[in-house]
Amino acid sequence: MGGAGWLFLFAVLMAAGLLFCMVFFIIMFSDLECDYINPIDLCNKLNQFVLPENLAHAFLAVLFLTSGQWTAFLLNLPLVLWNADKIRKKSHMYDATEIFRTLGGHKKETFFKLGFYLLSFFYYLYRCAPSPFSTLVASSTWMIVALIAESE
Amino acid sequence: MSSSPAQQLPPGWAAEWHESRASAIPIHWSVLSRLAANSNSEAPNHAETASGHTQWEPPSQLPESQPPSTAQPTAQSHHGKRRQYAAGQTQAYYGAAEVAADPGYGVAPGLQPQPAGGQLFTPGLASENQFQAQQAQVPGQPSYYSQQPPDQPLAYGADPAATAGGYGSQPGQQPQYIQPGVDALAGQFGQMGLAGGQKQFQLYTSNLLTSPPEPKELHRPPPEIRLPPNSSISPSPLANADPSYQRCTINAIPTTSSLLNKAKIPLALILTPYRSLKDGDEPVPVVTDTVIARCRRCRTYINPYVQFIDGGNRWRCCMCNMSNEVPQLFDWDTARNQPGDRWSRAELNHSVVEFVAPTEYMVRPPQPAVYVFLIDVSHAAVQSGMVATATRTILENLDRIPDEDQRTKVAIICYDTSLYFFSVPPGSDSSMLVVSDIDDVFLPKPTDLLVNLAESRPTLEALLGRINDMFQENNIIGSAMGPALQAGFKLMSPIGGKIVVLSASLPSVGAGALKNREDPKILGTAKESGLLQAASPFYKTFAIDCSRAQVSVDMFLFSQSYQDVASLACLPHYTSGQTYYYPAFNAARPEDALKFAREFGDVLAMPVMLEAVMRVRASRGLRMSSFHGNFFVRSTDLLAMPAVPQDQSYAIEIQIEEALTTPFVVFQTAVLHTTCYGERRIRVVTLALPTTTNLSEVFASADQIAITTLLANKAVERSLTHKLEDARDFVYQRLVDILMAYKTSMTSGGAGASAQLAISDNMKMLPVLVLGLLKNVGIRQSAQIPPDIRAYAQALLTSLPSQLLIPYIYPTFYSLHNMPAEAGTVGEHGIILPPALPLTSERFERHGLFLIEDGQTIFLWVGRDAVPQLITDVFDLPGYDVLRGGKITLPTLENEFSQRINAIVQKIREMRRGVYYPHLYVVKEDGEPPLRLWALSALIQDRADVLPSYQQFISSLKEKVNTT
Numbered sequence A: 001m002g003g004a005g006w007l008f009l010f011a012v013l014m015a016a017g018l019l020f021c022m023v024f025f026i027i028m029f030s031d032l033e034c035d036y037i038n039p040i041d042l043c044n045k046l047n048q049f050v051l052p053e054n055l056a057h058a059f060l061a062v063l064f065l066t067s068g069q070w071t072a073f074l075l076n077l078p079l080v081l082w083n084a085d086k087i088r089k090k091s092h093m094y095d096a097t098e099i100f101r102t103l104g105g106h107k108k109e110t111f112f113k114l115g116f117y118l119l120s121f122f123y124y125l126y127r128c129a130p131s132p133f134s135t136l137v138a139s140s141t142w143m144i145v146a147l148i149a150e151s152e
Numbered sequence B: 001m002s003s004s005p006a007q008q009l010p011p012g013w014a015a016e017w018h019e020s021r022a023s024a025i026p027i028h029w030s031v032l033s034r035l036a037a038n039s040n041s042e043a044p045n046h047a048e049t050a051s052g053h054t055q056w057e058p059p060s061q062l063p064e065s066q067p068p069s070t071a072q073p074t075a076q077s078h079h080g081k082r083r084q085y086a087a088g089q090t091q092a093y094y095g096a097a098e099v100a101a102d103p104g105y106g107v108a109p110g111l112q113p114q115p116a117g118g119q120l121f122t123p124g125l126a127s128e129n130q131f132q133a134q135q136a137q138v139p140g141q142p143s144y145y146s147q148q149p150p151d152q153p154l155a156y157g158a159d160p161a162a163t164a165g166g167y168g169s170q171p172g173q174q175p176q177y178i179q180p181g182v183d184a185l186a187g188q189f190g191q192m193g194l195a196g197g198q199k200q201f202q203l204y205t206s207n208l209l210t211s212p213p214e215p216k217e218l219h220r221p222p223p224e225i226r227l228p229p230n231s232s233i234s235p236s237p238l239a240n241a242d243p244s245y246q247r248c249t250i251n252a253i254p255t256t257s258s259l260l261n262k263a264k265i266p267l268a269l270i271l272t273p274y275r276s277l278k279d280g281d282e283p284v285p286v287v288t289d290t291v292i293a294r295c296r297r298c299r300t301y302i303n304p305y306v307q308f309i310d311g312g313n314r315w316r317c318c319m320c321n322m323s324n325e326v327p328q329l330f331d332w333d334t335a336r337n338q339p340g341d342r343w344s345r346a347e348l349n350h351s352v353v354e355f356v357a358p359t360e361y362m363v364r365p366p367q368p369a370v371y372v373f374l375i376d377v378s379h380a381a382v383q384s385g386m387v388a389t390a391t392r393t394i395l396e397n398l399d400r401i402p403d404e405d406q407r408t409k410v411a412i413i414c415y416d417t418s419l420y421f422f423s424v425p426p427g428s429d430s431s432m433l434v435v436s437d438i439d440d441v442f443l444p445k446p447t448d449l450l451v452n453l454a455e456s457r458p459t460l461e462a463l464l465g466r467i468n469d470m471f472q473e474n475n476i477i478g479s480a481m482g483p484a485l486q487a488g489f490k491l492m493s494p495i496g497g498k499i500v501v502l503s504a505s506l507p508s509v510g511a512g513a514l515k516n517r518e519d520p521k522i523l524g525t526a527k528e529s530g531l532l533q534a535a536s537p538f539y540k541t542f543a544i545d546c547s548r549a550q551v552s553v554d555m556f557l558f559s560q561s562y563q564d565v566a567s568l569a570c571l572p573h574y575t576s577g578q579t580y581y582y583p584a585f586n587a588a589r590p591e592d593a594l595k596f597a598r599e600f601g602d603v604l605a606m607p608v609m610l611e612a613v614m615r616v617r618a619s620r621g622l623r624m625s626s627f628h629g630n631f632f633v634r635s636t637d638l639l640a641m642p643a644v645p646q647d648q649s650y651a652i653e654i655q656i657e658e659a660l661t662t663p664f665v666v667f668q669t670a671v672l673h674t675t676c677y678g679e680r681r682i683r684v685v686t687l688a689l690p691t692t693t694n695l696s697e698v699f700a701s702a703d704q705i706a707i708t709t710l711l712a713n714k715a716v717e718r719s720l721t722h723k724l725e726d727a728r729d730f731v732y733q734r735l736v737d738i739l740m741a742y743k744t745s746m747t748s749g750g751a752g753a754s755a756q757l758a759i760s761d762n763m764k765m766l767p768v769l770v771l772g773l774l775k776n777v778g779i780r781q782s783a784q785i786p787p788d789i790r791a792y793a794q795a796l797l798t799s800l801p802s803q804l805l806i807p808y809i810y811p812t813f814y815s816l817h818n819m820p821a822e823a824g825t826v827g828e829h830g831i832i833l834p835p836a837l838p839l840t841s842e843r844f845e846r847h848g849l850f851l852i853e854d855g856q857t858i859f860l861w862v863g864r865d866a867v868p869q870l871i872t873d874v875f876d877l878p879g880y881d882v883l884r885g886g887k888i889t890l891p892t893l894e895n896e897f898s899q900r901i902n903a904i905v906q907k908i909r910e911m912r913r914g915v916y917y918p919h920l921y922v923v924k925e926d927g928e929p930p931l932r933l934w935a936l937s938a939l940i941q942d943r944a945d946v947l948p949s950y951q952q953f954i955s956s957l958k959e960k961v962n963t964t
C-alpha cells in the first residue's frame, strides 16, 4: 500500500468518526423532542463537538490538498467553506434559547452531513484498496450504519 | 367630525369655544356621533343626558378608596390562607428567624388593591370589566371588552329600553334573543351564545376601497364564540375566558389544516394569563381545598367543559375523552366541614381560576420574593439624576414591595467599573464593601448582603437616603454591569427572584462588555438587523443561567448615548422580565423624573408570580407549535418564567395535526407559580371554541386584534432571523394572502380581476392595522431610527397585551378644541373621551388643539393659528408665540377647558393596564422639525417619505390581489 493508500485508510477512520458524531447529534435531537433532555444540557453537550467536528473535517481536507488528492479535496471543499462561513457568522454553536425554533434546520443539516460522511466513507474505502476485502468491509459497515439508523 | 355643526360657525376658535363651554349646543353628542358614524351607526340611540357638565371633580377615585369586600377568596386576597408548611422546614430552608403570619395585609397602600367583589362597579376607571357591565346590560348587546371607546358611556346603557335597539343592525353581531322560558338569569348569559343556541355565522363583506377605517371598530369585541348548546356544564358567562386573558385569532377552529390553509389566517392563541385587575374586574376565584381534579392521561385540569358521567362519579376529559374518577373530597366543603355543592365549585364555573397547590407541585418550599437592585453609579448615571430618583423611588416604595409574610429579601449593589456591596445588618449601620476585581466576581461577605426587608428596614432606609450623596462626586466613567449581574446572581441564585438593573451607560468592562456598534451608514440597509441581535453571547448564556436558578431580570435603561438596548433586552426577554427605556433621561426635567418614578414604583409594587412554568394544553389534534414572548422554552411545550410580571402578553401558534372531530375544542393554559407571599398556586385559564367545516364561518370569526398581535410578534422574530425588509414583506404577504383567499372563495369575482377589495366585516381594520405595524418604529423602513429606539420598540411589540399594543400600532387621535361638551367631564362611567378621529393630518385645523396618543407617548398638537384665549386657557401663556414645544406638565387651571383636557390626559394615562405612564409633549405646528415629524409619524394613514398612505396601501393591495 502506497502513501495514498495510507492517507485514504486514515480518511476512512476519520469519516467513520465523523459519521458516528452525526448519529450522536441526531439521537440527541430526538431526545430533545421527546423531552429526555433539556435544551440547555443538549446545547452544552453538542457544542463541545461542533468545533472538533469542523476541525477534523477541515484537517482531512487539508491533508488531501497537501498530498495532491484533488478530487477528494474538491469533494470536501464545499463543506469546509460552509462550516467556515458559519463560524465567521458566529452561528456554528447551538443556541439553547432558540433551539426549538431552529430544530428543524439543525436536523436537516445534520442528516445532510450524515449522508455526506457516509458517501465519503465509501469513497475513501474504495480509494484506499479497491479489493474484494474492502467491499466486504464496506458492506458490513453499511449494515451496521443501517442498523443504527433503524434503531433511531 | 366634519359634520359637526360647530364647524359651520364662522372660523375662529373662540366662538366655538364659548359655544361648547356654555353647553348650549342643542344637539346631543349621541346624535353627532351617529352622524359621524354614517349609516353604519354603532352608537345606540340612548341619549346621554345626565353626564354631569356641572359635577366636575378631580378624578381621584382610586381603587384604594374602595371598601374591601370578599365574598369569595380571590387571587389577590390570600388573607389567612397561606399554606401551612412545617415551620422548621421553611426556616431551615431560608434561614429566616421567624416566619410570621401575614401582619400588615391591607395596610400596605400600594399592593394591588382588593377589588370590591362583584357588587361595586365604579365606572370609568374600570376598563375591561366586561362581565360587570353585562350585569347591567340588556342581553344581546355586545359588550366592550377593551379600553373604553370614546362613546363608552353610550354603550353602557343605563336604560335598557333605549339601548336595546341600537345594535340590531350591527353587521356580524347579531343579537342573541332570549329564548322564552329561560329565566332571567340565564338571559343575562345569553350573550355568551349558550342560551341562544348555535347559529350559523353570517358573513358580511366590506369593500375596503369604499369603507375607510373607523377607529371605533377597534373597540368592538372579538367575533362571538358560539359554542354548541350544553357544551359547558355551567351557565355562567365566566365559563369561557375573557379575551383579555386569552383569545384566539379565529373564534371557530377549522376542523382540518387544509381548511385553515384555504383561509390563510394564522392560527394562534394570544394570552395574558397574569392580567392585572382593574377596578371593577372580576377577581380570580381561588380553590383553596387543594382538591385538584386532573385528567389521568393528558393532565388537563377539570373545567366547565368536562362531562360528568356514571352518576357523577366520573368525569370525561374534554381534551382526550378519558374517563376519570371524581376526587373523594370534590363534593365536600372543607371550610365548613359539611357536604358541599359540586355545581358551585369555582373550577366548574370559571374559566380563570387558581388552585392552591399541594406539596406535590413543589420541588422545594415556596421561595420568598427577592429583589436585588443593581444601580449604576458611574458619572453619567449620577449626573443624570437617575441614582437620586431611583433610590428615592425605592425608598418611597418600600411599603409597596410585596412583603405580606415578611419574608421578602432585598440587596443593593452599586457599580461603576468596580462593585460596591452594602452590608445591611438588622439593627445597626450599613457599611460599604468595594470589590475592584471584576474578572472573577466574589461576594465580599457571606451574610448581611441579602437581607430581610422587614428586619433591616431602618438600616435600608438610611442607606437608600445616602447612596446618591456617596457617589455625588464620582467621576468614574464606565460600567461593569456584567460583573454586577454575576454578583447579584451569586447572591440570590440559591433562592431565585428578581434582579432589577438600573443602567445609564454601555457596559464597558468585565463579562458582557459591549462596544458601540451604532453605525449610521448601515441603518436602513440589510445589515441593520444585526444591530438588533445580541452583540455578546454573555447575555444569552447568562439569561439561561438565570432561568435555571429562577432569577428574572428587569432592565431600566437611561443612557444619553448608544446603550445597545438590543443586547441588554435579551436578559429580560429570556427570563420573563421587562425592559424599560428612558432615552436621554434627565431628572432635572420633572417630567422625566415623574415618569420613571411612577413606572418604577409600579414595577416594585407589582405582585409577581415567582418560579413559574406555563404550559398550554389543547384538544386532541391541536399542537402548540411555536412560542413568542418573554420566557425560555424549556421543552417542546413548557415555558419557564422565573418571575411573571402582570400584563405581559404571549403568542402561541397552533398547528392542526389531525382532523378535529369534536363540535368544540378547548385550550387550557396552566401557570404553576409561587405567589410573592409564599403560596404555591396554579392559575388555569380555559378557552373553549367551536369547530367548523365552513370556510365562511372561519372568515366571519377571525379576530383582527389577535391576528395583528400575532403578526407583530412574527414580524419582530423575522427581523431578527432575517432582515427588517423580510419582516415587512412577510407581514404584507400575510395580509395579501388573506385578501386573496377571501376573494377567491368568498366573493363572486373568484380568481379574476375585481373592482373591489373585499374582506369580511370583522377583519376590515386588519389592513390599517398592518399598515400601522409596517410603520411602527420597530420595523419601519427608515435609515433614521437609532438602533436603541428600534430595539426597545421591538421589545414592546413582543410583550404588550393587545389592549396596549393596538394603540401602539394604531394611535388614537382626538380633536380637543371642538370636542363635544361632555368630553372631559365625568360621566356615568368615568371621564368621557372625545370621539376618535381617523389617523390623518387632513383632520388638522390651523386654529385647533389636537391630541395623539399611542399608549407610550401623548402629543398635544397646537395649530399655528390657535387663538390666544386657547393658549391661555390650556397652558397659562399669553399666546402661541411664547408657547414652547417639548415635554411638559400640563397645568391645571381655573377654567373648565383646562380641567377637561387634564381629565382626558389623566384618563389616557390610567385607562389601560400596564405600568406605562406616557410623556406629554406639546407639538407646535411650526415647531422643531424632529418633534413635529415624530408626532406626524403617528398619523399612519398619511404618506410619509417612502411609506404609503392608507389609500396607496389599499390600492397596492388591490393590485397585488388582482394580479397574482
Ligand SMILES: [Zn+2]
Residues within 6 Å of the ligand: B295, B296, B297, B298, B299, B300, B317, B318, B319, B320, B321, B322
Ligand atoms: Zn384528558
